[in-house]
Amino acid sequence: MDGDISTILGSCPISLQDSTEVLLGHGSGGKLTTDLVEGLFLPAFRNPYLEKLDDQAVLEVNGARLAFTTDSFVVNPIFFPGGDIGRLAVNGTVNDIAMSGARPLYLSAAFILEEGLLVAELQRIVHSMQEACETAGVILVTGDTKVVNRGSGDKVFINTSGVGWLEHTGVISADQVRPGDTVILSGTIADHGMAVMSKREGLEFETEILSDTAPLNALVQVMLEASPNIHCLRDPTRGGLATTLNEIARRSHVGVVLDEKRIPIREDVKGACEILGIDPLYVANAGKLIAIVGGNDAKKVLERMRGHQHGQEAQIIGEVVGDHPRMVVMRTGIGGTRIVDMMLGEQLPRIC
Amino acid sequence: MDGDISTILGSCPISLQDSTEVLLGHGSGGKLTTDLVEGLFLPAFRNPYLEKLDDQAVLEVNGARLAFTTDSFVVNPIFFPGGDIGRLAVNGTVNDIAMSGARPLYLSAAFILEEGLLVAELQRIVHSMQEACETAGVILVTGDTKVVNRGSGDKVFINTSGVGWLEHTGVISADQVRPGDTVILSGTIADHGMAVMSKREGLEFETEILSDTAPLNALVQVMLEASPNIHCLRDPTRGGLATTLNEIARRSHVGVVLDEKRIPIREDVKGACEILGIDPLYVANAGKLIAIVGGNDAKKVLERMRGHQHGQEAQIIGEVVGDHPRMVVMRTGIGGTRIVDMMLGEQLPRIC
Numbered sequence: 001m002d003g004d005i006s007t008i009l010g011s012c013p014i015s016l017q018d019s020t021e022v023l024l025g026h027g028s029g030g031k032l033t034t035d036l037v038e039g040l041f042l043p044a045f046r047n048p049y050l051e052k053l054d055d056q057a058v059l060e061v062n063g064a065r066l067a068f069t070t071d072s073f074v075v076n077p078i079f080f081p082g083g084d085i086g087r088l089a090v091n092g093t094v095n096d097i098a099m100s101g102a103r104p105l106y107l108s109a110a111f112i113l114e115e116g117l118l119v120a121e122l123q124r125i126v127h128s129m130q131e132a133c134e135t136a137g138v139i140l141v142t143g144d145t146k147v148v149n150r151g152s153g154d155k156v157f158i159n160t161s162g163v164g165w166l167e168h169t170g171v172i173s174a175d176q177v178r179p180g181d182t183v184i185l186s187g188t189i190a191d192h193g194m195a196v197m198s199k200r201e202g203l204e205f206e207t208e209i210l211s212d213t214a215p216l217n218a219l220v221q222v223m224l225e226a227s228p229n230i231h232c233l234r235d236p237t238r239g240g241l242a243t244t245l246n247e248i249a250r251r252s253h254v255g256v257v258l259d260e261k262r263i264p265i266r267e268d269v270k271g272a273c274e275i276l277g278i279d280p281l282y283v284a285n286a287g288k289l290i291a292i293v294g295g296n297d298a299k300k301v302l303e304r305m306r307g308h309q310h311g312q313e314a315q316i317i318g319e320v321v322g323d324h325p326r327m328v329v330m331r332t333g334i335g336g337t338r339i340v341d342m343m344l345g346e347q348l349p350r351i352c
Numbered sequence: 353m354d355g356d357i358s359t360i361l362g363s364c365p366i367s368l369q370d371s372t373e374v375l376l377g378h379g380s381g382g383k384l385t386t387d388l389v390e391g392l393f394l395p396a397f398r399n400p401y402l403e404k405l406d407d408q409a410v411l412e413v414n415g416a417r418l419a420f421t422t423d424s425f426v427v428n429p430i431f432f433p434g435g436d437i438g439r440l441a442v443n444g445t446v447n448d449i450a451m452s453g454a455r456p457l458y459l460s461a462a463f464i465l466e467e468g469l470l471v472a473e474l475q476r477i478v479h480s481m482q483e484a485c486e487t488a489g490v491i492l493v494t495g496d497t498k499v500v501n502r503g504s505g506d507k508v509f510i511n512t513s514g515v516g517w518l519e520h521t522g523v524i525s526a527d528q529v530r531p532g533d534t535v536i537l538s539g540t541i542a543d544h545g546m547a548v549m550s551k552r553e554g555l556e557f558e559t560e561i562l563s564d565t566a567p568l569n570a571l572v573q574v575m576l577e578a579s580p581n582i583h584c585l586r587d588p589t590r591g592g593l594a595t596t597l598n599e600i601a602r603r604s605h606v607g608v609v610l611d612e613k614r615i616p617i618r619e620d621v622k623g624a625c626e627i628l629g630i631d632p633l634y635v636a637n638a639g640k641l642i643a644i645v646g647g648n649d650a651k652k653v654l655e656r657m658r659g660h661q662h663g664q665e666a667q668i669i670g671e672v673v674g675d676h677p678r679m680v681v682m683r684t685g686i687g688g689t690r691i692v693d694m695m696l697g698e699q700l701p702r703i704c
Contacts, residue, residue, distance in 0.1 A: 045478075049458075126393060
């Protein structure tokens with residue numbers, strides 16, 4: 001039975017062949033995005049770097065091991081509680097580099113501006129990017145600006161790419177996870193997505209929900225000092241915790257069992273999700289990481305995380321199992337067990 | 353007098369303060385783009401890498417010298433005679449890396465798709481990118497896909513960033529140019545811009561004008577083998593030959609004297625420019641380079657260029673002088689001399 005289910009979950013892309021047009025869901029980090037990647041990009045460009053499907057490529061140039069990553073940001077609105085598109089773009093790329101265990105060093109920024117964007121808004125965004133670079137300890141070394149005519153863009157899109165240096169010799173990747181490993185989450189889920197959503201929809205809750213956008217490279221460094229047995233690091237952005245764990249389960253051909261009551265979530269975020277009928281497991285985060293740790297080092301790593309500004313609410317949320325490979329299940333609060341699938345299409349468009 | 357003129361040309365950005373909104377011209381690679389870069393981006397992010405204002409940053413990571421660059425492509429239409437947005441994006445980033453003298457190795461690709469784009473069109477573009485990667489000898493190692501709702505984008509925008517390796521120890525940069533140096537151009541000007549323009553405007557000329565989009569890294573390698581005295585390499589894309597030479601003159605505080613009759617241009621391209629009232633000196637190229645060469649090595653370099661597929665029509669087009677620093681002048685066909693200023697605003701929007 002498990003086999004059957006995982007075959008269905010991991011089956012060949014069907015929606016790509018079915019779609020003649022790109023849908024919003026193709027960009028949401030869920031199953032449709034996977035179809036696009038596995039059905040179109042991967043077959044065209046197939047190479048060992050891309051095949052790893054990590055958030056960054058690890059390369060070697062003249063003996064130096066580098067991490068290299070890219071992300072475009074199209075979040076709407078461009079300013080939201082707790083951040084803006086610029087801060088999100090810097091932190092997002094810093095984090096994608098850090099998830100390989102590399103030290104982020106250099107960033108690029110490429111702007112696509114819509115004609116009519118207020119120069120004052122661009123200035124605010126650029127100022128915020130500069131602050132974020134300083135906080136993360138990275139340098140923005142190269143850039144590009146394009147302008148598109150009114151109605152052909154939406155205020156501003158930003159691409160940040162980045163290069164980091166891998167000092168350690170280990171491999172931290174979604175394909176390194178083994179049964180017996182422990183799943184740690186660095187803090188509360190769904191803050192970023194709900195902050196953007198509440199701003200976009202003009203919703204007011206009792207307390208203002210803030211995006212958790214933050215650079216996680218310093219947190220990763222203390223974790224690496226604590227243990228050489230960190231097998232995988234991922235920041236659960238688009239598609240949320242559920243989709244990211246599904247990707248890891250598929251890549252390492254393992255099962256994941258989560259414990260619902262251990263997953264940290266702020267009461268107000270939970271309330272907002274309930275009101276809107278949104279499952280917080282699928283909501284984007286912008287300053288959280290999942291660490292999958294082996295060799296009984298989980299408690300040691302957890303302790304170091306809790307001593308760090310961005311890991312104070314870290315929790316062990318589950319374990320990796322050999323049963324039901326490629327599948328994530330969750331022990332629910334009321335004692336049952338449910339399958340946590342990848343997100344299919346679009347829950348919250350343009351969240352990052 | 354020269355001093356006066358160069359003070360005016362190099363004066364502080366005024367248009368940025370005057371504009372409250374981003375204009376199309378801010379993205380065209382001319383004076384308005386310079387205002388945005390020098391008036392907003394540079395003050396915010398100021399660091400020695402960015403200050404060089406080259407098309408790429410040269411970095412050191414654990415002893416390896418790297419070139420790192422980024423470019424977003426928003427060309428309209430996405431398919432044009434001689435190429436498409438995908439091929440342009442790969443070649444553009446390959447060339448920006450190569451212009452430092454580095455060997456391009458790894459590329460990223462980030463797509464911003466508009467909801468409703470035909471999957472078949474995306475497939476054509478991706479196929480074309482894969483071909484371009486193979487031709488240039490680079491590997492696409494990491495990527496990203498976002499989708500924006502209908503009317504918030506325009507079919508597809510592509511960001512390509514890239515990393516290359518600098519084997520040689522020299523510095524090739526816009527600030528390395530000296531009086532007495534020779535200016536070489538690798539071939540005919542204005543092909544790319546006029547190809548896109550003719551397609552966009554539905555113009556028909558006697559012969560079809562094709563974009564010159566091409567990877568120039570192999571050409572650069574043979575040039576570097578021919579001489580250690582290549583001081584500057586630039587591919588004159590947005591803003592064309594005139595704007596790129598002005599940037600170099602400003603960065604190195606030198607004058608440039610061009611010889612109009614030596615600048616190669618195809619007859620049909622020249623005719624199209626005349627019909628449309630466009631100055632080909634300001635039209636974007638996508639497979640040409642300017643080399644500024646010292647130490648009497650120009651002829652040697654020229655000879656090697658002409659033996660290469662992408663340099664067959666290379667010409668010595670001018671010289672670098674100590675007079676009129678920061679200014680480009682041209683000896684015209686009829687024996688006069690005229691100042692060739694930077695492009696001010698927008699001649700051909702969304703050309704790359």
